[in-house]
Amino acid sequence: MKGTVGELGEFGLIRELTSRLTTTSAVRLGPGDDAAVVAAPDRRVVASTDVLLEGRHFRRDWSTAYDVGRKAAAQNLADIAAMGAVPTALLLGLVVPADLPVTWPAEMMDGIRDECQVAGAAVVGGDVVRGDAITIAITALGDLRNHEPVTRSGARPGDVVAVTGWLGWSAAGHAVLSRGFRSPRAFVEAHRRPEPPYHAGPAAAGLGATAMTDVSDGLVADLGHIADASQVRIDLRSGDIDIPTQMSDIGQAVGVDPIQWVLSGGEDHAIVATFPSDVKLPARWKVIGEVLNPSALPQVTVDGAPWVHAGWDHFGDDQGAE
Amino acid sequence: MKGTVGELGEFGLIRELTSRLTTTSAVRLGPGDDAAVVAAPDRRVVASTDVLLEGRHFRRDWSTAYDVGRKAAAQNLADIAAMGAVPTALLLGLVVPADLPVTWPAEMMDGIRDECQVAGAAVVGGDVVRGDAITIAITALGDLRNHEPVTRSGARPGDVVAVTGWLGWSAAGHAVLSRGFRSPRAFVEAHRRPEPPYHAGPAAAGLGATAMTDVSDGLVADLGHIADASQVRIDLRSGDIDIPTQMSDIGQAVGVDPIQWVLSGGEDHAIVATFPSDVKLPARWKVIGEVLNPSALPQVTVDGAPWVHAGWDHFGDDQGAE
Numbered sequence: 001m002k003g004t005v006g007e008l009g010e011f012g013l014i015r016e017l018t019s020r021l022t023t024t025s026a027v028r029l030g031p032g033d034d035a036a037v038v039a040a041p042d043r044r045v046v047a048s049t050d051v052l053l054e055g056r057h058f059r060r061d062w063s064t065a066y067d068v069g070r071k072a073a074a075q076n077l078a079d080i081a082a083m084g085a086v087p088t089a090l091l092l093g094l095v096v097p098a099d100l101p102v103t104w105p106a107e108m109m110d111g112i113r114d115e116c117q118v119a120g121a122a123v124v125g126g127d128v129v130r131g132d133a134i135t136i137a138i139t140a141l142g143d144l145r146n147h148e149p150v151t152r153s154g155a156r157p158g159d160v161v162a163v164t165g166w167l168g169w170s171a172a173g174h175a176v177l178s179r180g181f182r183s184p185r186a187f188v189e190a191h192r193r194p195e196p197p198y199h200a201g202p203a204a205a206g207l208g209a210t211a212m213t214d215v216s217d218g219l220v221a222d223l224g225h226i227a228d229a230s231q232v233r234i235d236l237r238s239g240d241i242d243i244p245t246q247m248s249d250i251g252q253a254v255g256v257d258p259i260q261w262v263l264s265g266g267e268d269h270a271i272v273a274t275f276p277s278d279v280k281l282p283a284r285w286k287v288i289g290e291v292l293n294p295s296a297l298p299q300v301t302v303d304g305a306p307w308v309h310a311g312w313d314h315f316g317d318d319q320g321a322e
Numbered sequence: 323m324k325g326t327v328g329e330l331g332e333f334g335l336i337r338e339l340t341s342r343l344t345t346t347s348a349v350r351l352g353p354g355d356d357a358a359v360v361a362a363p364d365r366r367v368v369a370s371t372d373v374l375l376e377g378r379h380f381r382r383d384w385s386t387a388y389d390v391g392r393k394a395a396a397q398n399l400a401d402i403a404a405m406g407a408v409p410t411a412l413l414l415g416l417v418v419p420a421d422l423p424v425t426w427p428a429e430m431m432d433g434i435r436d437e438c439q440v441a442g443a444a445v446v447g448g449d450v451v452r453g454d455a456i457t458i459a460i461t462a463l464g465d466l467r468n469h470e471p472v473t474r475s476g477a478r479p480g481d482v483v484a485v486t487g488w489l490g491w492s493a494a495g496h497a498v499l500s501r502g503f504r505s506p507r508a509f510v511e512a513h514r515r516p517e518p519p520y521h522a523g524p525a526a527a528g529l530g531a532t533a534m535t536d537v538s539d540g541l542v543a544d545l546g547h548i549a550d551a552s553q554v555r556i557d558l559r560s561g562d563i564d565i566p567t568q569m570s571d572i573g574q575a576v577g578v579d580p581i582q583w584v585l586s587g588g589e590d591h592a593i594v595a596t597f598p599s600d601v602k603l604p605a606r607w608k609v610i611g612e613v614l615n616p617s618a619l620p621q622v623t624v625d626g627a628p629w630v631h632a633g634w635d636h637f638g639d640d641q642g643a644e
Contacts, residue, residue: 028366032551033473034404034535035370035464040362044350048357049461051415051451082356091371093415093459127459129373137415137449137459139371142357151355213356229354 005105006098006130013128016102017094017109024122026088026143036124038089038141046142046149048079054134062177065104067192068136069111071267075216076140077119078196078269082214084150084205085142087119087198092126093137100134108136119198147205155211155230155274161289162281163272165197166190167219167241168258171265172250179254184246196269200284204273207281212273218264220300220307223272227299230274235301236263236289263307327427328420328452335450338424339431346444348410348465358446360411360463368464368471370401376456384499387426389514390458391433393589397538398462399441400518400591404536406472406527407464409441409520414448415459422456430458441520469527477533477552477596483611484603485594487519488512489541490580493587494569497576506568518591519606526595529603534595540586542622542629545594549621552596557623558585558611585629 005013018031029037038045052058052075058068073090080087092112096105109123116122121140173191182188196214204212211226219236227234243258251258274291275281298306327335340353351359360367374380374397380390399409414434418427431445438444443462495513504510518536526534533548542558549556565580573580596613597603620628 029471029473033471033475034401035368035407035462035471037405037466037471038367038369040365040367043362043365045360045362045367045463046357047360047411047413047447047461047463049413049415049447049449049459051417051449051457051459053417053451053453056451056453079356083359085357089369091369091461093371093373093461095373095375095457125369125371127372129375129378131375131378131455131457133454135373135417135453135457135459137371137373137457139369139413139415139461140357141367141369144359149351149355149357149359151351153355 003102004098005096005100005102008102010128013102013105016106020106020109021113021123022117024120027122027124031125036089038124040143042144042146044144046080046083046085046144047139048076049137049139050076052136063192065107066111069108070115070193072136072138073112073115074194074196074269076138077115077121077198078214080140080142081196081198081201082212082271083142084147084201084209084212085144086202087121087140087142089121089124089141090116091124091139094126094128095131095133095135096128097132097134098130145202147202150205150209150212150273151229152211152213152226153229155226155232155291157232157291157293158277159210159274159291160277160279160287161234161236161272161274161291162285162287163270164200164285165270166195166268167215167270168247168261168265168268170194170267171261172247172258175254175256176250184250187250190268194267194269197271200271204271207275207279209273209275212271215266215268215270215272217266219272220263223300226274231294233292233294233297233299233301234289235292235304238303240286240288263302325424326420327418327422327424330424332450335424335427338428342428342431343435343445344439346442349444349446353447358411360446362465364466364468366466368402368405368407368466369461370398371459371461372398374458385514387429388433391430392437392515394458394460395434395437396516396518396591398460399437399443399520400536402462402464403518403520403523404534404593405464406469406523406531406534407466408524409443409462409464411443411446411463412438413446413461416448416450417453417455417457418450419454419456420452467524469524472527472531472534472595474533474535474548475551477548477554477613479554479613479615480599481532481596481613482599482601482609483556483558483594483596483613484607484609485592486522486607487592488517488590489537489592490569490583490587490590492516492589493583494572494580497578498572501576506572509572512590516589516591519593522593526593529597529601531595531597534593537588537590537592537594539588541594542585545622548596553616555614555616555619555621555623556611557614557626560625562608562610585624
């Protein structure tokens with residue numbers, strides 16, 4: 001596989017990319033026709049779209065094409081899981097510069113494929129276009145398996161707030177990378193390739209979660225969306241949020257309180273949900289706060305007090321590649 | 323509504339765009355959560371993704387934002403119809419420069435919404451990101467209503483080839499615009515805003531269509547995809563393909579044989595299908611050829627002979643904004 005995508009041409013590139021894909025039993029018709037056909041046994045389909053841009057959401061010198069693919073897929077598949085659904089399929093809209101080596105989109109596609117496999121989904125279609133900036137537009141689909149979708153608007157005062165997955169690891173990895181270091185490896189890896197707990201979304205729906213989201217903008221910011229949609233206040237107990245020793249060490253080395261990463265760092269795609277207080281949660285869920293009536297305080301508080309840093313606005317100017 | 327998208331910010335822009343949307347009974351959960359939920363009564367969902375780039379697929383000096391939205395939606399919704407499915411929903415991934423006036427994406431969204439309404443669908447979700455080039459990534463979903471999907475691979479020797487919708491109008495309009503003219507208006511309009519016959523896709527499935535596609539790259543090129551997937555030859559009878567008088571006049575004025583536009587012009591999103599020869603087609607379908615056994619000739623012939631111009635390769639260099 002040599003040369004650039006411009007040399008290979010549109011149809012050649014599509015062949016190269018689709019040749020790398022695997023399928024599942026949910027795929028009734030895969031790539032190559034006007035549209036794909038995917039099983040939707042629940043009679044409803046869950047769908048979400050995200051766009052990633054080179055320079056804004058990833059950097060080719062920080063992440064391999066494979067990792068960019070894993071991350072792009074993970075980000076979207078996590079949105080499906082966060083509704084309580086099981087991911088089934090993914091579609092890819094891809095803009096690539098003509099002078100890009102074919103290896104780049106090919107390896108990115110390997111990453112998308114592998115992340116889909118982790119989540120139980122498959123790539124079923126897409127489009128490639130030549131343009132100046134690498135742009136990855138992904139749409140993920142999922143099936144609710146007879147659960148009602150768990151939205152952001154169902155949290156009720158008295159519910160507990162619980163989280164599963166990783167928190168702050170990507171942000172700590174970003175801090176390491178942005179200072180020119182390549183280790184500790186576990187955090188750099190977490191920044192390059194998040195591991196959303198896909199299974200936890202449908203499991204939470206089954207456990208009676210009242211509201212749910214994945215942590216893409218930061219725990220406080222994303223819980224703010226739940227508090228806003230549910231018209232409640234959410235209070236987190238910082239003492240109940242674990243900070244790994246190694247993350248504290250990085251914090252000390254770079255002069256950042258690691259609680260910042262845990263509360264404000266996005267991109268790990270942990271899943272956070274509210275549950276009735278009598279819920280029996282599996283061991284990998286951690287109760288970290290509670291849902292209260294709205295008050296004069298901000299919608300999300302930490303230990304009863306306002307919290308300052310509240311995630312990214314993706315149109316902001318101050319963030320570099322986050 | 324004043325200012326630029328950069329001034330409005332990500333969340334402000336999302337609010338502005340979603341405030342313009344309408345819904346349908348198929349939308350179980352619209353924009354604003356981690357993902358949307360759309361009815362899929364058939365237990366299968368049809369899905370297709372396309373990407374449009376400014377400069378490549380549209381020009382702001384040739385088309386209004388509203389028309390770009392109509393066209394972007396039409397292109398994707400036609401893919402759903404061409405499978406024999408009824409469009410239900412659309413998701414939008416949008417890249418916009420920070421200095422773009424908010425009116426542009428807002429009016430584009432109006433166009434997407436209105437085209438969705440024509441097709442019976444609704445916008446259910448999306449993502450907006452700031453970047454250098456306007457990029458529109460659309461995913462459309464649809465429901466098969468208990469028909470089997472009509473793919474490109476079912477054409478059989480002896481079938482007839484029939485088409486419904488417009489052929490060559492967009493290409494003729496493009497020829498007019500690229501020579502600096504703004505009329506005849508009907509063709510310029512057809513270039514700016516195609517009118518795919520959405521209803522015809524599911525209707526063809528009901529009539530027993532054996533293969534189907536929409537004409538996005540040109541009639542000969544798109545029938546080539548059917549011939550290729552079905553391993554047949556398709557022969558068109560040029561005498562059975564109507565060329566409107568006004569299109570002939572434009573051809574004479576700009577020195578192009580209008581059959582070129584009709585056979586090679588894309589973007590009108592006519593629907594072309596193959597049917598068993600005993601099919602009774604409604605009046606708006608026109609039989610224009612037949613399916614034959616493969617031979618040494620090209621897979622698509624016109625009046626039994628090879629045809630030269632075979633549509634666009636979107637990675638080619640010679641096309642400008644098509």
